[in-house]
Amino acid sequence: MESIFGFISPKILSQILVGLSRTVILFIVSSGLSLILGVLRIPNVAHGSLYMIGAFMAYTVSHLFGGGNMGFWMALVLAPLGVAVVSFAAERSLFQFLYEREHLMLLLLTFAMSLVFGDLVKMIWGAEYRSVPVPSVFQGYINLFGGLPFPIYSFFLLVIGPVIAILLWLLTNKTKIGKISRAAAVDREMVGAVGINVSWVFATVFIIGCLLAGLGGVLVAPTVSVTLGMDHTLIMEAFLIVIMGGLGNVWGALLGSLIFGLTQSLGILVWPQFGIVFPYLAVVVVLLFRPTGLLRSTW
């Protein structure tokens, strides 16, 4: 078993790739959370619910279109849009009145909303496990570095990740709404005083953030069983990632996701029974040395 990287064994390399494809999902969801935290200053516990709703919507849409390739592509477009509609309704009816409230109250409120969303999902989709098939174009494995099989779908995720990162960079740095939201993250009052209707800027940023949660849900759906409770596991991880990376910093979310995803997949190699502990250890270590996160926080 020769590997091009010499001393790194193929097994480690393939675990790194597994970790990176996990990173992509974590990054997409937590960048949305971080965007909302940074600009709107809402610690949105219900963010995980939107991820779950995205996954369930992916299930519905993909079945509506017969479950094949078409079903997957339609789900990839329609489910995040569906989540955007849900978040738009939530923002206009509720969140827009709460931006000035203190964080503890927002934390409780969004936690309550995550319970409400959970029950709504149960009412609409039921409590059974659902599965979304991997589209046939991405089915199967390719052999890596001397024979280790790696799922093609994970490769697809590895491509999507950088694409989303680049799109987010363009959005925040090259578009007017991105520039306005960066200004509003620091001084929303002054943004209002130069004629910008901050309320609509916030609505847009909120929707984009939630859309990312929904997209994460769609992308994860073919790799897991879609089920109630998937929101709570993820929101924990997403919050840790965002805290580790620096609140409100989208690149911090990327860095945090990388650390989380890689320690998880490599930890399994080191100590299989306790692999799940490693990401949390990483969080502890990071916060011991960088209590405010690795990158500059907007808070």
Next chain:
Amino acid sequence: MLDVNAIDTYYGLSHILFGVTLSVRAGEVVGLLGRNGAGKSTTMKSIMGIVPPRKGTITFKGTGIAGRKPFMLFRQGIGYVPDDRRVFADLCVDDNLEIVHRRSSEWDKERVYGLFPSLKEIRSRRAGHLSGGEQQMLTIARALMGSPELLLLDEPTEGLAPLIVRDLEEQIVRLREAGISILLSEQNVRSALKMITRAYVIDNGRIRFEGTVQELEANEEVKRKYLMI
């Protein structure tokens, strides 16, 4: 142009302004003078709708504006330059100007850079890295991008070196010549007197004096009691 009529403003429970009345006529540069903490900034924020008054009325171009949101007032033609500058530190100079809501094309980036040529040279620098004087120019430039008819300038010379203050005074005079009405708050009375035509003196949230520059210069008591000169 602007009529502030007997406004009372509070920060939470603390009562800051007591029946403040003042007016700015078209084309005028009016001074709002007073010591630190006298209520100058609060008056500015009340007019801009950032801290809306609880009592009294504010009229701009004939319509009542008390209670309107700052973004609407900006779109109606009021520019606000806060005393603590508040540039968008994360954005470059160009972007600070670009994100401003444009209500007409009367002022654009080129015209603004024409007034502040030194800003043009640093247009791609991050606003947070600029000097105090450059930030002050940027906040004025930013307010101008909305083609204001009335400019609220809150202590523009605060904390700036004398040489830069002189530049700024010239630029404010040029704004007046461009037909913009200005309400200028200042502690630095000597600097203000060069630019203004009429003045209000505020102390402890109350207007204590109203008159022309000549009347103020002649009133030793007001100057000694409220302005410490």
